[in-house]
Amino acid sequence: MKREDFKIEICANSLESALIAARSGADRIELCAGMPEGGTTPSWGEMACVHEMAAIRLHVIIRPRGGDFLYSPGERKVMLRDIEVARNLGAEGVVIGCLNADGEVDVPVMKEMMRAAEGMSVTFHRAFDMCRNPLEALYIIEELGCERILTSGQAASAEAGIPLLRQLVKQAREVIIMPGCGVNAQNIGKIAEQTGAYEFHLSARGTVLSEMRYRNSEVSMGGTVRIAEYEREVTCEEKIRQVILALEA
Secondary structure: OOHHHOEEEEEEOOHHHHHHHHHOOOOEEEEOEOHHHOOEOOOHHHHHHHHHHOOOEEEEEOOOOOOOOOOOHHHHHHHHHHHHHHHHOOOOEEEEOOEOOOOOEOHHHHHHHHHHOOOOEEEEOHHHHHOOOHHHHHHHHHHHOOOEEEEOOOOOOOOOOHHHHHHHHHHOOOOEEEEEOOOOOOOHHHHHHHHOOOEEEEOOEEEEEOOOOOOOOOOOOOOOOOOOOOEEEEEOHHHHHHHHHHHHO
8 A cells, every 4th residue: 555545543642652653654643541441531731732742633532431431421521521622722633432321322422522523523432342233333423424433343353353344344435444453563454455444543552661760669559459660651663664664565
């Protein structure tokens, strides 16, 4: 594929990751916090600094918590306010997904979100992978006016979800199907060839070790949940470049 024929979206978890994605040739970032939870809404400061400092198209995930995608009235108010904040801070798009208790797209709630995001690009995120009937959900999301759907093809990874991804790409009329989850330089060519997709979502992260010399091994910031206190995950420039080269091959 020629470079102009595909787009790479990087799931960026910080200003640092956004800056790396921008200089590595990515087309767009999905800015989020809470990566272990699948992504939650980033802070006001993170959005503002990324918009000011990273020369890359900015989409912001609107997700007030981890877990399911069935939101309370209070959570919906938070999401509407976060859409307003993202717009005011210069984001070109938002990434949203709301379901009802029966595993269907929550149309009334999504219409409310779409009105709040009018004029912005809207991606329906991997809540799609929790839908009971993906083909019915595809039709509904198109009717709502979303620009794209981020999905692993309702599988553990986009590579494993190729059969459904292929079907979604074929049946989509007015929405872009963007494979995501486990996409890397080793499988992106296969996913592109076997699905017909041309936008791809990946984190391309690597581990960066802390520069702290003094370390208190008796205390964990996760309480009873032990986490890696002295390392963090950051977007890797080389991984992005390898993905782009793999698609251009």
